Amino acid sequence: MTYRAPLRSLALALKTAGHPALVGQAFAELDEDTVTAVLEAAGAFCESELAPLNRGGDQVGAKYANGKVTAAPGFAAAYQAFVAQGWNSLSADPEFGGQGLTKAMELAVFEMTHAANMAFGLCPMLTQGAIEALALHGTERQKTLILPKLVSGEWTGTMNLTEPQAGTDLAAVTTRAEPDGEGGYRLYGQKIFITWGDHDAADNICHLVLARLPDAPPGVKGISLFLATKRLVDDQGQLGDPNDLRPGSIEHKLGIHGSPTCVMLFEGAKAELVGELNNGLAHMFVMMNAARLQVGVQGVAIAERAFQQALAFAQERKQGRTAWGGDGIFGHPDVRRMLTLMKAKIEAARAICITTGVLADLARLAPTEAERAVAKARQELFTPIAKAWSTDVGVEVASLGVQVHGGMGFIEETGAAQHYRDARIAPIYEGTNGVQAIDLAGRKLGMQDGAVMDALCAEMNQTVRDLKAAAGLEQVGERLDAGVAALERATDWMLAHKGPDALSGATAYLKLAGDVIGGWMLGRQALLVAEGDDAWSKSKAALARVYAGQILAQAPGLADGVMDGGADLESLSAEVLGS
Incomplete structure (x- = not known):
């Protein structure tokens, strides 16, 4: 089943959210023709380059051997094409090499990315969160040497929170950071469920890691945020020796097989502090909130992919006499009901997520402080709804997609089951x-x-x-x-x-x-x-x-x-x- 980018629906969601007015006010050099051209180009890339890799990524998946992870077939080359075309840097600050476009446009592009290949999209998605965290809380060294590489996509970013004994309860984090006597730190501990924690698609991986110093207060008040890179980076930004960190294994999962979910081992890894000591959880929430909105977009994306496949199948599959004519089961009222409800929920979830993106833009760029405060408050209200409601929609629509296929949906060869398996993680991760x-x-x-x-x-x-x-x-x-x-x-x-x-x-x-x-x-x-x-x-x-x-x-x-x-x-x- 091929994927077709829903460009007209995305344009309507942007219009409903007030994106044209935002462009006119805060982005003087950006016009609607450019917005349309960007979305069309992104849609074409996702359709032609990413969607064809989705099935193979599920069937073959990422591989772990000899302490290293190899991306699913075709993923590394596709990632290089993704960053070469600039899709990784859409909304980042031009000061660090970004294009300075709107957050809402980034979300629209990433919806198409996730719909075409959700397992692939997780890699640049997490890098976006790392970019936002370092742009706000990074040191000058990190902003000068690390941030531009993340923006360009030459390097990727990860988020290291969870440990075997500390899932949602981050107060239980035990990974420790010990001062190295040279102004830096050494990290010791194990993190689990680290998405794209290791791979061969980029030259370096920048791990943002929650850990605590030996004398830190107990609970969340003693957590600090650290940056540890897969390969060390010298003061000129050149890559050096491998750091003392490695993947211990990758998880065998229900879905998103093309996305390597790693157990990461920090064995004295050199690290730098990000932000203030013992305030790491607040700093990490910048990345977490960015990821939560992106995960909501994932829910929309996987629902769109499942819907497109179910609609195509319903027009081809012939079963019984239909009430509304036509050869396919699309003519049966209950099948039409399922497909229509799928479509309606997708459009609603898409509008919620895109609107949250516009609110994020307005919270930074609205003309007055009062307008920025109003937008920020509504963005904060919308974010948990965008994440949770949209990912529930993703699971529901993917499940209905299997139902439209009937028994054929339960068979892996049709591909409908993959969307359901992939969708199921989104209500779980990022909170x-x-x-x-x-x-x-x-x-x-x-x-x-x-x-x-x-x-x-x-x-x-x-x-x-x-x-x-x-x-x-x-x-x-x-x-x-x-x-x-x-x-x-x-x-x-x-x-x-x-x-x-x-x-x-x-x-x-x-x-x-x-x-x-x-x-x-x-x-x-x-x-x-x-x-x-x-x-x-x-x-x-x-x-x-x-x-x-x-x-x-x-x-x-x-x-x-x-x-x-x-x-x-x-x-x-x-x-x-x-x-």
Whole structure:
């Protein structure tokens, strides 16, 4: 199954998010023709260079032997082509060799990258996070010698957090950093689940590592962030001897076989401090938040790839007499329902992620401090939703893709199963979706005493009024009205409750927020193209109506579930559940 870049849908998502106005205000040298040209070129590269490697990457995968990792067949050459064409440096600061384009454009390009080949896309994705972390917290030496190499893609970046005893609980990190007496440090310890921790696609790998000094305070307050490179870098930026770090093995995983997930061993590796001592977790959150948004985009991407394959199969597969004509099972109402719901959720998730990217741009570049603060607050609110809701959509759509294929979907040869296997990791890494829900309910919702969510709901209510006044979209307005009311009711309850009750409802609350915001996005898209008389433009109203009937209609009941509290969950002990 080939991949086709959804350029028109990406353009609509950018328009819905306000990207054209952003370009006009903050990027005077960037016009819409250039935006279109960039996306078209990226789409062509992903279709022709990355997508054909996806199946082989799954079947053969990365290999570990003699203490080294070899990338999946064709991946190293494709990576060199990727960086040579400039796709790695889109939004980086020109001071360090970047192109200075918008974060939203970077996300659009990376959606196509991940959809074409998710296992490949993980390598440059993590490098983007390393770039952001060093640009904000790196030393002058790191910004001069390391950062430009990451921006160009000559070197790649990784994020080393997890240890066997310390998954989400980073307070349990035991990797230690010992001063070397020369102003640097030596790292000792083991990290696991390190994506692209070793490979042969680039000359050097820059590991950002959480560790603690021997005299550091216990818990997260004693964690520092360090940079350790695979090969040492001298004061002129030249590569030297191998560092004392290595991959111990690569994991055998459910999916993303082309992405080497390494156990990394630090055996006295030379390292440099990044930022301030004992403030490493805060510094690493720059990289983690960048990765979380990128992972949300991965959810959109794998859903798009699964949808395209399912749609093509449904038009070719002949089974029984169809209600709506045609030879393929696409004529069966339930198959059409699944495909339409897949498409609607993809468009909603894409809009949420791209909007979060535009907000990140505005948080840096809006004309006034007040506007930047408003954008930053909404970006922070959206980030856990973009990550968790979109990756759940990825799994759901990939699962529906298997269902559309029927028994053929359960057979590896069709390729539908690969998308489902690949999608399943995204709700887990970069902070599980449960952690994202806790972040939303426990931190982001309470910003400014709930005013950030209040402002969002007020904006959605304005769209409700616009939809109710638009021919053919009245029902969408009614359902969105009820959805926003449900979200407001659940928000009030969450703000009034703390502890286990709020935590018990956090995941349901995030789903509710994502469902409602997604419906809002689809309604806005339908309004934007309401004047179009072509079939594609008209389809946006139909997609919004299907989403309103299938998803927004459930919002009031979901809000009730949010407010159930945790008493029943607490009462069900492991012994009772296991009996």
